[in-house]
Amino acid sequence: MTVPASTAPQVPPQQDPRQDPPHETPAHEVPAHGAPPHEAPLHEAPPQGTPAHGAPAGLQEPAAPAPRPQSRGADTRALTQVLFGQLKGLEPGTSEHNRVRGALIEANLPLVRYAAARFRSRNEPMEDVVQVGTIGLINAIDRFDPERGVQFPTFAMPTVVGEIKRYFRDNVRTVHVPRRLHELWVQVNAATEDLTTLHGRTPTTPEIAERLRISEDEVLSCIEAGRSYHATSLEAAQEGDGMPGLLDRLGYEDPELAGVEHRDLVRHLLVQLPEREQRILLLRYYNNLTQSQISAELGVSQMHVSRLLARSFARLRSANRIEA
Numbered sequence: 001m002t003v004p005a006s007t008a009p010q011v012p013p014q015q016d017p018r019q020d021p022p023h024e025t026p027a028h029e030v031p032a033h034g035a036p037p038h039e040a041p042l043h044e045a046p047p048q049g050t051p052a053h054g055a056p057a058g059l060q061e062p063a064a065p066a067p068r069p070q071s072r073g074a075d076t077r078a079l080t081q082v083l084f085g086q087l088k089g090l091e092p093g094t095s096e097h098n099r100v101r102g103a104l105i106e107a108n109l110p111l112v113r114y115a116a117a118r119f120r121s122r123n124e125p126m127e128d129v130v131q132v133g134t135i136g137l138i139n140a141i142d143r144f145d146p147e148r149g150v151q152f153p154t155f156a157m158p159t160v161v162g163e164i165k166r167y168f169r170d171n172v173r174t175v176h177v178p179r180r181l182h183e184l185w186v187q188v189n190a191a192t193e194d195l196t197t198l199h200g201r202t203p204t205t206p207e208i209a210e211r212l213r214i215s216e217d218e219v220l221s222c223i224e225a226g227r228s229y230h231a232t233s234l235e236a237a238q239e240g241d242g243m244p245g246l247l248d249r250l251g252y253e254d255p256e257l258a259g260v261e262h263r264d265l266v267r268h269l270l271v272q273l274p275e276r277e278q279r280i281l282l283l284r285y286y287n288n289l290t291q292s293q294i295s296a297e298l299g300v301s302q303m304h305v306s307r308l309l310a311r312s313f314a315r316l317r318s319a320n321r322i323e324a
Helices: 072-088 095-107 109-122 126-143 152-172 179-199 205-212 216-229 255-270 275-285 291-298 302-319
Strands: none
Touching (some): 095 109, 095 126, 109 152, 126 152, 255 302, 275 302, 291 302
């Protein structure tokens, strides 16, 4: 009996036909060798994790790519633990200690960015906030003790947030306000947002005071304190009254201000002179009288008045020499 060539079993090249043929699987059950695991066949694929229809128990459709064994946060925590273990055995100040410490800072910068994102509503450049938070991160790294059994992010977060809050409290506000008033201002802001959402309009001062159970004066003080975050331009026109800017309403500089210190010094030195010499100096330099007028006033000669003035000047210079 002759078998047609199309149905005759094909022997792979360079394979001994006397050997057992390799186990073959139908093409519709297993994708072609080398195909990416994420490419599905044209027909509907069976549910993930179940064997293909009609396939032997040992053969299954290729499983989907396995998820990463650890998340990015877990990788960072594991790396942080390893670096702290290395840092513990290094001498502070050495190049190796600085290298490992720098690696710890770089690995935990996402923690700083996460903490800084809580302060986006403060209208402060995020670069500055992240920089301040990094200072808190460095302080936390220097103080952290791995032997206490606490995860580093749990230990570092309060330090980072505290450093950022301290920055806003001490450096951002134009005018420093009491801490209690600042904390109450945060509550007033939150109550204002809640009441605005509830009533669909801006709440009044009595409504905010009733919500927080504080006086209206305290609410007004908090609102005024909140304005210390933003300085008003001296050149900007005043809102509402149409008045010119503060810069245009500032007074001129008094030219006599430069002589205030000198006058106070002279007043201190004058009391050291005799009474008659004090009077001559006052008549000459405060009443602007000439030596002839002073001599007529005191009943002495002009030459004597000139000698008394010269002697007074010598005493004043010897008591306190003024640099020209």
